[in-house]
Amino acid sequence: MADTRFPFFREWPPPAGAEDWASMYPYFTTAQPEGKDVEDARLWFADTMHWSRAVHPLDSIGAEAVYLGAGQSSARIFALPTSLGLDMRIVNGYVYISPTGVTDPDRINERLAHFQERAGYYYANWDILYSQWKDKMLELVKRMRAITFPALAEYEPLEVVTEARGRSTAWDLISGYHELIEEFFLAWQHHFEFLNLGYGGYITFFQTCKQFFPEITDQSVARMVAGVDVLAFRPDNELRGLARTAVDSGVADVIVEMRDPDAVAAALDATPAGRDWLAKLEKAKDPWFNYFAEYGFLHDQDTWLTDPKIPFDGIIRYIGMLREGEDITRDVDSLRDERDEIVDEYRSLLSPDEQAQFDEMLGLARNVFPFIEEHNIYVEHWTHSAFFDKIRELAKVVTDAGFLLDPEDIFYLNRFELDEALNDLVAAHAIGVAPRGAQKWQAEVERRRVIMSALRAAPALPALGTPPDEITDPFAIMNYGVTTDRIRDWLGAGGSDGDRLTGAAAAPGVVEGPARIILTEKDLPSLQPGEILVAPITAPSWGSGFSIAAAVVTDIGGMMCHAAIVCREYGLPAVVGTGFATSRITTGQRIRVDGGAGQVVLA
């Protein structure tokens, strides 16, 4: 029996021990009594693409920043005619979002005129604006990295006096924190400067293709646009290069046998070839190892720097492939030739008039697509890694001052609470008294630790609330894979019955094999060649995992989500946005993935 709606917020009980979860987050990120009717009447779907697990209080800043940036860009800056962005709520620790639309025809018309002028300006000047954007982002990351949090000293440095600064360095804790928060929000506003327009350009090419070729598959369209030489592939390329150098210079044996990055470094430091390889590794690290093994929205997700085992596992996997005689080079030229050949084939079926339109739209799509593929490097990987690094520097000062017991405890305070705590700490330090809140916060952290672990043990429901008759938000569809059909599937398949999951047909091909559930990047080394990778969502950084997986299935994601883009790139069959893959499939279970049909059949 299919239901007509999902549970309302209040109908989804929090897991035992987590009843007081809402108190951890800024009030406006959680449901409040006055919003109940509106919240019940709308569809909310879990953004497990970005927050695959329940979020710690401080990490909720990501959800705030993302949907503030998205909303401002959609609603106020570019005036998308029918879309005002996405509303956000945290429910039981998970991030849920809901598209907000415009339906009044007069208002749509009014917005349309603004949109055409504003978006038109960006499309017309895309190259120069995108190039400026990259500089802007690099500057932003640099500013973030330059923020310092000095230890609270008994005496201020003498320079404060000799330079007549007239201001305590302890104040840096507060001003630096504010600056860090501001830069983070700014990065997310920048993020949406191009994203929606980029998707818009892509969707338009997509629709043009559909108009000319009504039965064309999503994959064929995607293949005509896919960038072959964009930044997104750089980190993985570095690992391939390191593997090749290791094999060529004869240091591969040491790396494969010792595995552990520190042990490898110690051993290689003894030989010239080894030192050369370590130098190459060092060179690759900045900036390419500022790379989250997952999406980078949660503080406890590792980067290749915080857990060097992850890139090392990748290097070792590539060494193995090289020894098997495989060619691991990404042959950019032949990928480009293949892409151009497909374009020529479709183009040759069109009349000259149609070719002109096709060319214009393809040009637009190819112009905007690099941003779609590359922006994560700047925003998620570089900005977030800088942000979390800086928060940890701050945490060390706070912990050294005895305010918190462990630096990681800082993530149990939300951003406003942390601001209060810092003010408490700095004020107390100034006059040499004990802060008022150390015990309060230490106890609160312990209480929240229990709540967080209970929240994380319970999976998110794919959706909450009341679905509209039809999902029309183009971004919910393209990026998250939330379509009218999918909602219907989720409503019908909420239980454990049925042997079939449906999702977006993200990358073609049919594969049958044993499943491997990968909930976080930590599970990735357990993936065996030929297994089907089943995850809440995959991250682009799982490159070396993609090279051994037989296929990919995810809980969330649409045609344009990163998992889909990367799978098409790796030629892996993929079904994304199935809603329930990680909860319905178990490791070792045989499943059949039909990436062309968007179907997963469970044995």
Next chain:
Amino acid sequence: MITVDFSSPEALDVQLVGGKTLGLARMTQEGLSVAPGFAVTTDAHRAFLEGSGINERIGEILLSHDLSDQEQLIVVARLIEREFSAATVADDIADAIGLRYRELGDRLGIGDVSVAVRSSATAEDTAESSFAGEYETFLGIVGVDDVVEHVKRCWGSAFTPHALTYALDRELSPLEVSMAVVVQKTVKARSSGVMFTVSPSTGDRSRIVIEASWGVGLAVVGGEVSPDRFAIDKINFGVIEKKLGDKRIEYVDGHTSRAVDDERVARFCLTDDEAIAIARLGKVLEKLHKAPQDIEFAVDREVPGPDNIMLLQCRPETVWVAKQAESRTASIPLMDRITSNVFGVATGAIPTGKRSSLPEGHTHG
């Protein structure tokens, strides 16, 4: 010139050999696998009409009846049919056909080779109008006399009530129809069918759709079976979709049908490889003719694969070519296209608020 072999240069003269022969001749001369044969030319047709005096008698019959009256039209057709039955094909024409027919048999090493005899009119099978199915086709014809007789019947088929109506509706005088006739070795078809190099349901030019059933093609063309259906991607030649039909009868030759056993009813009459090979031929033909094509083919049961695929005829697809010509509009400004495609908001004179249909797999319903 009374007859022309598919392989000779004159066979590319559409006025001389008609549209159907032209297609077969082009395919033959491109090295594609076509059952061998020849055309009886429009010269022969004219010589027959004039030499036998039948032309004048038909003219009189047509003038003395009200052709807009359906009942009178049937009478006209019957009168003309009688004229054709009575008329004899002059010896020089009959001898030339006989000579060419025996040559065909000699070439194939078959004494009395079984052939298909069908019309190949010059007004037929143009991209603008299709006489498809209006004129006769005779299968499994054996021996000189029978071949000559059926050539004459093809000529007569321009005057069936149906063909007359079709011609008159298009303001063509039936007497101006200049008709050649194709004489072609009968294919021993294990399976056969039709292929469109454009999706018949959506007009998608990147699709090839094949419909096929067991035996010779009459059951598919005549709608007596629901055929197996294959949709093939014209770009990368993958089988996108296949649907098993319900093929309970098959024709073993031009006249005889029989029941298909259950095992074969439940089985596709083409392998995927065969379907793809047929589709590849379709793409070659489309490129050759520079327009979507409607192609008949058979899989020969006597010839081993991959040479077992025989092209029977090829003509321009007419429905979608016309529709696409109609819908071809001036190019839309970029920003209008974006707003209408992404947000479903039309600009200018078109009402606003209409939702776009979203990409495949993303649509509702």
